[in-house]
Amino acid sequence: MKYRIPKGTVDLYSPHIHYSQAVYSHACHLFTRYGFSEVVTPVFEHTDIFVRSIGESSDIVHKEMYTFNDRSGRSLTLRPEGTAGVVRAYLGNKQTNVDAHQRWFYFGPMFRYERPQKGRYRQFYQLGVEIFGCENPYYDAELIALLAEYIESFQIPEYDLKINNIGCKECRPTYNRQLQEYLSRYTSQLCNDCQYRLSHNPLRVFDCKNKACRQIWEEAPLIHEAACPSCQSHYENALFWLDQLDVSYVQDPFLVRGFDYYTRLVFEFCSNKLGAQDAFLGGGRYDNLVEEFGGKPTPALGASFGVERLILLMKEYEYSAQPDIPFYYFVVFDRENCRQNVPFIQWMRRQGYPVLIGDYNRSLKYQFKEADRKNADYVLIRGENEIAEDTIQVKNIRSSQQDNISLSEFKQQAGSNNT
Numbered sequence: 001m002k003y004r005i006p007k008g009t010v011d012l013y014s015p016h017i018h019y020s021q022a023v024y025s026h027a028c029h030l031f032t033r034y035g036f037s038e039v040v041t042p043v044f045e046h047t048d049i050f051v052r053s054i055g056e057s058s059d060i061v062h063k064e065m066y067t068f069n070d071r072s073g074r075s076l077t078l079r080p081e082g083t084a085g086v087v088r089a090y091l092g093n094k095q096t097n098v099d100a101h102q103r104w105f106y107f108g109p110m111f112r113y114e115r116p117q118k119g120r121y122r123q124f125y126q127l128g129v130e131i132f133g134c135e136n137p138y139y140d141a142e143l144i145a146l147l148a149e150y151i152e153s154f155q156i157p158e159y160d161l162k163i164n165n166i167g168c169k170e171c172r173p174t175y176n177r178q179l180q181e182y183l184s185r186y187t188s189q190l191c192n193d194c195q196y197r198l199s200h201n202p203l204r205v206f207d208c209k210n211k212a213c214r215q216i217w218e219e220a221p222l223i224h225e226a227a228c229p230s231c232q233s234h235y236e237n238a239l240f241w242l243d244q245l246d247v248s249y250v251q252d253p254f255l256v257r258g259f260d261y262y263t264r265l266v267f268e269f270c271s272n273k274l275g276a277q278d279a280f281l282g283g284g285r286y287d288n289l290v291e292e293f294g295g296k297p298t299p300a301l302g303a304s305f306g307v308e309r310l311i312l313l314m315k316e317y318e319y320s321a322q323p324d325i326p327f328y329y330f331v332v333f334d335r336e337n338c339r340q341n342v343p344f345i346q347w348m349r350r351q352g353y354p355v356l357i358g359d360y361n362r363s364l365k366y367q368f369k370e371a372d373r374k375n376a377d378y379v380l381i382r383g384e385n386e387i388a389e390d391t392i393q394v395k396n397i398r399s400s401q402q403d404n405i406s407l408s409e410f411k412q413q414a415g416s417n418n419t
């Protein structure tokens with residue numbers, strides 16, 4: 001074939017597409033109940049907003065962004081994550097002057113130049129939630145409880161929720177120095193990436209999977225122990241509310257997130273069914289980001305799902321994303337038979353039944369085979385006799401049972417199937 005799909009990308013169509021439709025529609029339904037509304041931002045932004053928010057020394061900015069100059073020489077970047085664009089949109093929204101508390105969710109493609117593997121792509125989808133203007137730790141817990149409820153709506157029974165306290169801009173610099181001091185004792189044993197991290201962004205060493213580095217960082221001073229009293233109290237209060245909301249979690253002292261903007265409580269949802277890329281949802285607080293973007297000091301928090309990984313879990317636990325209304329295939333004999341049946345078929349579609357109509361230029365055998373290929377539940381036929389007698393032939397594809405029933409009975413039956 002002449003043109004191949006770009007590495008690390010996929011085409012989405014049925015039946016896979018039913019899963020992402022379910023992800024989006026469940027989100028619209030559930031998140032609305034918690035006061036969220038949808039926000040749609042561009043897939044590209046000025047490069048600067050990602051560099052400043054995610055951090056110059058992060059892996060994403062350092063080596064994974066799709067950055068290009070447009071025809072006027074502006075540097076633009078395909079968004080590697082959703083939060084930065086949403087914060088920019090929040091600041092552009094005059095509403096924030098009246099009421100800082102804003103709850104948004106988004107769904108869309110993100111782009112990172114990563115090495116593709118199971119659950120890791122160069123274009124992937126994220127479903128994200130952001131809450132602005134809420135300092136109270138109750139909201140950290142409420143957000144996590146909402147995410148757990150959402151996951152459970154897909155009958156995913158098992159996952160691990162890890163949480164940690166990574167402090168704020170007051171206490172983190174002291175911790176970073178402690179960590180640097182500790183790591184510099186082992187510089188020569190660290191991998192090249194970690195040697196770079198040691199001087200530029202020491203927290204990132206906790207992401208390193210290299211065995212030798214891991215042995216070193218497992219003995220490092222713990223970040224949550226270095227948190228200031230105000231971060232400690234925020235974290236403890238969030239734990240209190242998680243308990244009240246019946247959310248189970250484990251505290252992971254080594255959990256840090258890939259972006260510089262996170263503060264205080266951070267979390268990740270993982271599953272051992274996902275292989276090496278086991279995190280399918282991550283988030284936390286980012287209390288300084290709005291201010292760093294030029295806004296008033298505004299505490300904020302958010303999270304995002306890797307949609308492909310969530311779908312892997314839905315499949316693993318056999319969640320059925322197929323719409324559960326029957327799918328009909330209408331076989332037509334010829335042009336005239338098609339003409340006579342079209343008003344009825346259009347009526348069915350307007351009532352909400354999915355109906356595919358066969359091509360009258362094709363043989364009956366071809367149409368029956370196509371019905372099978374398309375996974376239809378029923379084949380419908382109305383020839384001269386059925387039209388004269390106001391009846392319809394209904395063939396159940398699974399059981400092969402075929403009945404000739406009155407049109408009014410069919411309408412009644414189809415009506416009860418479609419509730």
Ligand code: AMP
Nearest residue numbers: 119120121124279280281282305306309
């Ligand atoms: P992050 O924006 O890095 O915090 O990631 C949030 C979630 O997005 C992760 O938990 C993953 O599930 C997902 N994710 C991140 N990078 C990729 C990728 N390259 N391919 C697929 N999913 C990803």
